[in-house]
Amino acid sequence: MTEKCGVVGVSLDGRDAARPLYYALYALQHRGQESAGIITHDGFQQHSHVEMGLVGEVFDESDLDVLNGTAGIGHVRYPTAGSVDSSCAQPFSVSFKSGSLGLSHNGNLVNADEIRDELAGVGHAFTSDGDTEVIAHDLARNLLEEDLVRAVKHTMGRIHGSYALTISHDDTVLGVRDPQGNRPLCLGKLEDGYILASESAAIDTLDGDLVRDVRPGELIVLEKDGQGYDSYQLVENDNTAHCFFEHVYFARPDSVIDETLVYEARRNLGRRLWEESGVETDVVMPVPDSGRAFASGYADAASETTADGEMREEDDDGVEFAEGLMKNRYVGRTFIMPTQDERERAVRLKLNPIKSTVEGKTVTLIDDSIVRGTTSTQLVQLLKDCGAAEVHMRIGAPEIVAPCYMGIDMATREELIASDKTVDQIRTAIDAESLAYLSTDSVADVLGKDRIDLCLGCVTGNYPYEIDGEETDRDVTRPELGDQPMYADD
Numbered sequence: 001m002t003e004k005c006g007v008v009g010v011s012l013d014g015r016d017a018a019r020p021l022y023y024a025l026y027a028l029q030h031r032g033q034e035s036a037g038i039i040t041h042d043g044f045q046q047h048s049h050v051e052m053g054l055v056g057e058v059f060d061e062s063d064l065d066v067l068n069g070t071a072g073i074g075h076v077r078y079p080t081a082g083s084v085d086s087s088c089a090q091p092f093s094v095s096f097k098s099g100s101l102g103l104s105h106n107g108n109l110v111n112a113d114e115i116r117d118e119l120a121g122v123g124h125a126f127t128s129d130g131d132t133e134v135i136a137h138d139l140a141r142n143l144l145e146e147d148l149v150r151a152v153k154h155t156m157g158r159i160h161g162s163y164a165l166t167i168s169h170d171d172t173v174l175g176v177r178d179p180q181g182n183r184p185l186c187l188g189k190l191e192d193g194y195i196l197a198s199e200s201a202a203i204d205t206l207d208g209d210l211v212r213d214v215r216p217g218e219l220i221v222l223e224k225d226g227q228g229y230d231s232y233q234l235v236e237n238d239n240t241a242h243c244f245f246e247h248v249y250f251a252r253p254d255s256v257i258d259e260t261l262v263y264e265a266r267r268n269l270g271r272r273l274w275e276e277s278g279v280e281t282d283v284v285m286p287v288p289d290s291g292r293a294f295a296s297g298y299a300d301a302a303s304e305t306t307a308d309g310e311m312r313e314e315d316d317d318g319v320e321f322a323e324g325l326m327k328n329r330y331v332g333r334t335f336i337m338p339t340q341d342e343r344e345r346a347v348r349l350k351l352n353p354i355k356s357t358v359e360g361k362t363v364t365l366i367d368d369s370i371v372r373g374t375t376s377t378q379l380v381q382l383l384k385d386c387g388a389a390e391v392h393m394r395i396g397a398p399e400i401v402a403p404c405y406m407g408i409d410m411a412t413r414e415e416l417i418a419s420d421k422t423v424d425q426i427r428t429a430i431d432a433e434s435l436a437y438l439s440t441d442s443v444a445d446v447l448g449k450d451r452i453d454l455c456l457g458c459v460t461g462n463y464p465y466e467i468d469g470e471e472t473d474r475d476v477t478r479p480e481l482g483d484q485p486m487y488a489d490d
Helices: 018-027 061-065 112-120 131-143 148-156 200-205 245-250 262-277 292-304 340-350 374-385 423-430 440-446
Strands: 005-012 035-041 046-052 071-077 092-096 099-109 161-169 172-177 186-190 193-197 209-213 218-222 229-233 283-286 325-327 351-353 362-367 390-395 434-437
Touching (some): 005 161, 005 172, 005 218, 018 035, 018 061, 018 071, 018 193, 071 172, 099 131, 245 262, 283 292, 340 351, 351 374, 374 423, 423 434
Antiparallel strands (some): 005 071, 005 193, 099 161, 172 218
16 A cells, blocks of 8 residues: 655745755655655745656756745655656646646545536646646636635635645645545744644654644645744534544654654554454564554563463563564565566565574564455465464454545455455465454554544445445535535636
């Protein structure tokens, strides 16, 4: 699985924004590896550099030197909506009668096609099939008739789905989070200005301080020259729909998302995993890097109590934590391999077991999720080929039974192994001695949320947005575009 995007925006006092944006994008590179881009504004004109590739491939010194201006936005992308080409790379920019507009989007709109068709019907020309351009066109049209705050609120009333946006309107930078707060966005204070970013790790990279999360339905407008910010609560909902997979997998462990340090959340999920389904084995090891924090918490909990919940004797250390799989960080994604044999070989290139840790041992292998089941099957076989006496699989999240429509590149129902198989059938398929997932209630409890305040669509099949052909888990209505004015002056 891959996250769709990372967004960032800064407004600074007397310092060009290009390099801070560049460094922040490096900190968010894990959120998107297909394209990267920066837009800045110098008070007179907008400057843009957007290309396909990693941050380090897209920008060199000369590129940054011509991105003038103390305000700007940036973006890294992995596409889940729109084409895999430069037409959908971001930030998306447009110039119109009311100025220059740049927009970076993390998330996915449910009704983008409806809005695109409506706008195209009155003369708007689109250059991509992505949903970000739809937001940009709708906002640009509203800005012809309304001030910035009213224009954003008007657009928010028309779009439906998940979005965390950083927007530049000339040299003003703003951030918007959708009314249910599905995708993360936070505000930070720098020595000479303010920053908006998908994760606090980007703020840390610039030696800044996290101020707080942008609230669901909130608009933050950074003052020019980094002097402060204004807040507008444009929409208020009774419940949120925070994506729980940000804490389970996508966010960097050192980021704080919705007031929770991701690393500690994963450790606590691992502790709960031991309490729910611990098994006494010789060693517990993570699938690097995704299972490391879970395995650490699992092993800590195992050192305190037995699998039956009893306090351990003083001389009983519990289950040993061990790094039994070594990762080769120079191997690319396995899906680019053209044959199944090559894909299986790529797993061995990526992960190699440490024989002395595994041979003759009973092993608990911990990961954050099982999607198709292919990698889990190969890893279990890898450990058994290396001499493991038993391999037990523990997963730090519930079963993934349905696709994500909210900006995560996830398999279809037909490809998801848990969509039509029981836990025991999956255990048989991956050839593990036992298999257990963390319960949904435990995820909500560890994250300090009620279930209704989380997006759990991929593990329940019930979504927090109105999606064609899917069930909802709350009272939510998709905007009826024909029942509301398209333009501010209607």
